[in-house]
Amino acid sequence: MKKVLIPLSVVPILLLLAYGFWTDPRFVPSPLIEKPAPLFALSLFDGEPLSLDGLRGKVVVVNFWASWCFPACYEEAPVLEGAWRTYKDRDVVVVGVNVQDTEKAAREFMERFQFTFPNGPDPGGKISIDYGVYGIPETFVLDKEGRIAHKHVGAVTADVLSAQIEGLLRRAPVADDNRQEHERGA
Amino acid sequence: MGRRGRELDCNGSIRTHRGSRLILALVVLSMVVVLPLGASSTEEQVRQLAAELRCPVCQGLSVADSPSKMANQMKDLIRERLEAGESPEAVKAYFVERYGEWILLAPKKEGFNLLVWVFPFLGLAGGAVVLFVVIRRWQKRPQAAPASVDSAYLEKVRREMAQDQS
Numbered sequence: 001m002k003k004v005l006i007p008l009s010v011v012p013i014l015l016l017l018a019y020g021f022w023t024d025p026r027f028v029p030s031p032l033i034e035k036p037a038p039l040f041a042l043s044l045f046d047g048e049p050l051s052l053d054g055l056r057g058k059v060v061v062v063n064f065w066a067s068w069c070f071p072a073c074y075e076e077a078p079v080l081e082g083a084w085r086t087y088k089d090r091d092v093v094v095v096g097v098n099v100q101d102t103e104k105a106a107r108e109f110m111e112r113f114q115f116t117f118p119n120g121p122d123p124g125g126k127i128s129i130d131y132g133v134y135g136i137p138e139t140f141v142l143d144k145e146g147r148i149a150h151k152h153v154g155a156v157t158a159d160v161l162s163a164q165i166e167g168l169l170r171r172a173p174v175a176d177d178n179r180q181e182h183e184r185g186a
Numbered sequence: 187m188g189r190r191g192r193e194l195d196c197n198g199s200i201r202t203h204r205g206s207r208l209i210l211a212l213v214v215l216s217m218v219v220v221l222p223l224g225a226s227s228t229e230e231q232v233r234q235l236a237a238e239l240r241c242p243v244c245q246g247l248s249v250a251d252s253p254s255k256m257a258n259q260m261k262d263l264i265r266e267r268l269e270a271g272e273s274p275e276a277v278k279a280y281f282v283e284r285y286g287e288w289i290l291l292a293p294k295k296e297g298f299n300l301l302v303w304v305f306p307f308l309g310l311a312g313g314a315v316v317l318f319v320v321i322r323r324w325q326k327r328p329q330a331a332p333a334s335v336d337s338a339y340l341e342k343v344r345r346e347m348a349q350d351q352s
Contacts, residue, residue: 031286038284100255125259132284134242 042120
C-alpha cells in the first residue's frame with residue numbers, strides 16, 4: 001500500500017513543479033493573435049496624423065517602445081529602422097508607439113537611432129492597453145487585412161522581423177471579408 | 187485507556203466541525219454582505235475593478251495596489267469607461283479580451299479553473315480522512331505488555347532516587 005501511495009502523491013507534484021519551472025512566467029500568450037488589430041490614431045512627432053485604418057493593404061509592424069527601456073529598446077531600434085528602410089517600398093510600414101515617456105527623451109532617442117519611420121506618443125497608454133501590452137518593448141506584425149499575425153515580446157531581432165514580414169508578403173491576399181469585424185474592434 | 191481516547195477524539199471532531207461551520211458561515215456572510223454594499227460610487231467601482239485586475243508590469247500586484255504608471259493609466263481607463271456608461275462587467279471583459287484571462291487575479295470559477303477552488307477543500311477532506319484512519323489504527327494496536335522488571339532492582343532504584351531528592 002505505502003509503496004504505491006508515496007509515488008502516487010509525489011509524482012504528480014513533481015510533474016506540476018517541473019511544468020511550472022520550465023515555463024517562462026514572463027511569457028503571457030496574447031488573445032489577440034489572428035484577431036483584427038485594434039485601430040488607433042497617432043499624432044506623430046513630426047506633426048502628421050497617422051491612422052492604422054489608412055494602412056490597410058500593407059503589412060504593418062507596430063512597435064511599442066520607450067527611451068527608458070534599456071537595453072532592449074536600444075538593441076532593437078536599429079533593427080526596426082533597418083526593416084523600414086528595406087521594406088518601405090514593398091507595402092510595409094513600421095510604426096513606433098512611444099509609451100510612458102517624455103517628449104524630449106523620445107525625440108533624443110529617435111535622433112540617436114536616426115529614425116525615419118513614423119513615431120508618435122501614446123498619451124494615457126490607451127493604445128498599449130488596447131494591444132494588451134505588458135512589457136516594453138513589444139512588437140506586433142499585422143497582415144495586409146489588418147489582423148495581428150505575430151507578437152514579439154522583448155527586443156525584436158532582424159531574423160524574426162524579416163521572416164514575419166516576408167511570410168506575410170508572400171501570403172496570397174485574402175478577400176476582404178473581415179472588414180466589418182475590423183471596424184468593430186475600433 | 188482506549189475508551190477514553192475515543193471519547194476525547196469524538197469531542198475534538200465535534201468541536202472542529204462546529205468551527206468549520208462557523209468559518210463557512212462567516213465566509214458566506216461576508217460574500218453576501220460585502221458584494222452588494224460596494225459598487226456605490228464610481229470611485230468605489232474603479233477601486234473594486236482595479237483590485238481584481240493584475241498590474242501587467244508588476245509581480246503579483248493588483249492594479250489597485252500598484253503605484254506604477256501603467257496601473258494608474260489602467261485606473262484612468264477604467265474610470266473613463268465607467269463614466270461613459272459601461273457596466274463593470276463590460277470593463278472587465280474588455281481587459282480580458284485584450285490581455286487574456288491572465289489579467290484576472292482570481293481565475294474565473296468555471297471549467298478547469300474550478301479545480302483551483304475545489305482542491306483546497308478536497309485536500310482538507312482527504313487530510314481528515316487520513317488522520318481518522320491513522321488514529322483508528324493507533325487505537326486498535328495492542329498495547330505493549332509492561333516489561334518485566336526485577337522487583338528488587340526496582341526497589342533499589344526507588345531508594346536511590348529518594349536519596350537524591352533529599
